[in-house]
Amino acid sequence: MKILIVGGGMGGTILANNLARRLQGEVKAGKARITMLSASDRHMYQPGLLYVAVGSMAPDELYRDQRSLLEPCINFHVDPVTEFMLDANQVKTQSGRVFDYDVLVIATGSRMAPETIPGLAENAETFYTEETAVKMLKTLREFKGGKVVITVGVPHKCPMAPLEITFMLNDYFKDRGIRDKVQLHYTYPIGRVHSLENVAKWAAPEFERLGITYETFFNMKEVDGATKTLKSEEGSEVKYDLLIAIPAHRGQEVVEKSGLGQNGWIPTNRTSLNMEGRNNVFVLGDTTNIPISKAGSTAHFEAETLGDNIAALVKLGIPVREYDGKVFCFIEAGKDRATYAMFDYNTPPDPKAPSKALHWFKLAYNKLYWTSARGLL
Template sequence: MKKLLILGAGTAGTMVANRLNRMLDMDEWQITLVDQDPVHYYQPGFLFIPFGVYSKKDVIKPKRNFIPPQIKLIQSEIEIIEPEHNRVRLTGGLYLDYDYLIIATGADIHPEETPGLAEHEWNQSIFTFYSFEGSVELWKKLQTWEGGRMVVNVVENPIKCPVAPLEFLMLADWFFHERGIRDRVELVYATPLPGAFTKPMASKMLGELLVQKGIHVEPEFYIERADPDEKKIVSYDEREVPFDLLVTIPLNKGAEVVGKSGLGDELNYSPVNKYTFLSDKFDNIFVLGDASNAPASKAGSVTHYAIDLFGENFIRYTSGQKLVENFDGHANCFLESGFGKGLLIDFNYTQEPLPGRYPLPGVGPFTLLEESEANHWGKLMFRWMYWNILLKGQELPFPPTMTMAGKWKA
């Protein structure tokens, strides 16, 4: 019997476990899934908690609920991966051997790596919404905050959900308008990017939208340190941005076990073939989701599209055939823009976001690079799809690779 070991039962690990459980002959395969945390978090929902749109119960469910009984789920920390011996050692000394390994250990935030960030002002005047606990603490703060200078700062890219900082700013604009204190709030976006976003056309459009909403962008701001007493962040070129309330997107890194096992880069992301997710170092290891260094967005849609293609590729490969380099970096992301509207962007490794209609050419119902109420409802609908369709590894009636149908050059 062939042994498949999956490390991590987050979005990527759970999706691929469910997909392969249906596709593989389970009389010939044994699938084991390892994760230390019994709770599954709907991470896109963290964005909404500070503004009271979602509550705690909307974003957490037991992981066991989404794992089929044929798959063995072990709740444990992972001590070390030993790829030369095709085995993994868990905390407590238990060894698990494998024929094939899928690393899906995700990424996490590390505010402690930026001087001054995670000190005595953490959850006092410095917050994050990139964790469940952080989003809840920020919700508590915003209930009584009476205004001032709110700065949203991205420490360094890549980050999970690259559009989330922009969404937070636009939702904050809406939220403070609703509370009647928008005239007492200054919103600032300090980003290491040269503009609002990575892709030129989307960056221009989103940058104009931020200007319309009275949100100032401080570009190419590479934070060197935070000064929690002076209430300011300082860049490497000594620019200073003062704040009354700092919302940070801390340094994102892959799992420590990936790095200490010799499978990661300087940020513990594992180098892979960006079209197949096969490890650069070992021919029986794949890395899915946020754990890899593939230059695709670290977002749930990317994971879903990748796994749509990965299942058949994995079966082909484990049957002795060559992998097909078929993943194109496809991502589409809804962006909340406040006041019951949203945007949608659709792009891949080579094609930047374009205007148009999605998924039906000329019909939609979603608009690309354009605000609409339909996009807002699409964003909210995604939570139901995540829990009930995507996490269970089921397919959607949309192509996993990007299509130019319904798009036009601006």
């Protein structure tokens, strides 16, 4: 059986390693073959970008050589897919090669799309790529005081990022001794400060305690760089001296071009993770249209489910379990305290009071991640 994994991010890498271990015998006997196609020979620990933006991690700490993370029996090619040809069970790649498959897993992730809001890319700082996180750090270093506005697009990767960057900026300016010269103003698209009700119930009083102002029901419409004004779909306006954006995200262009899903999101069954209408195609991580968080932990838990199921398809001809919607997100509550939210399709999260111990665990996880990617943790 030819298993083709497209995408070398967290989900694709965990799945490939997981399958390589489960199917060791089948691979050796030539009954299974695992191939990964990726756009890069490097693997980035994306949550680390948050720390790069405030100067507490260096960009080179975020990368490992992708090949070094993969089990030796995985056929790895840096050759991004340019076309999915699902009716023929094939994909075409940038080099012009065509790869056949029996089972296809699409784990191509998402990308920020600031260009969808007029004026945003030119006037806001962001931290979703190495380049923009470093640029944001440089801007923060030069910032002397004024109104900092944090704004949030929908949908976006990492649902905790808006809160985390706000709490981390509070400590960043405090450490620089200019917190009294900075007004932090947070905006959020729905009627509370976070999508998770229990997280919002914890975060709003924290904002008030720290002197962070906020405005809810605020969906960005456009940015006027000349007057430094952010306008919302709801009709309100806010002035800023420094604008920090969590832009709306989209799936990859190749997904949309191949007609697999609007805006690059592929219609996916929420428990089997099959692409709708395709029994031999699975979707993993941000690329799905499942109504859960676009987060590394989502991809991780989905990859574990798919690892069990695809291995079982090879060995038994049937899948063995369903994905239950499990997500686990750390929440940095500043530079030295953190909490977490864990939930699934049936169980809401119940975040506890932030602690230093959880922050240290998060810092440890920033290193342990590489064990996760290898499929060991």
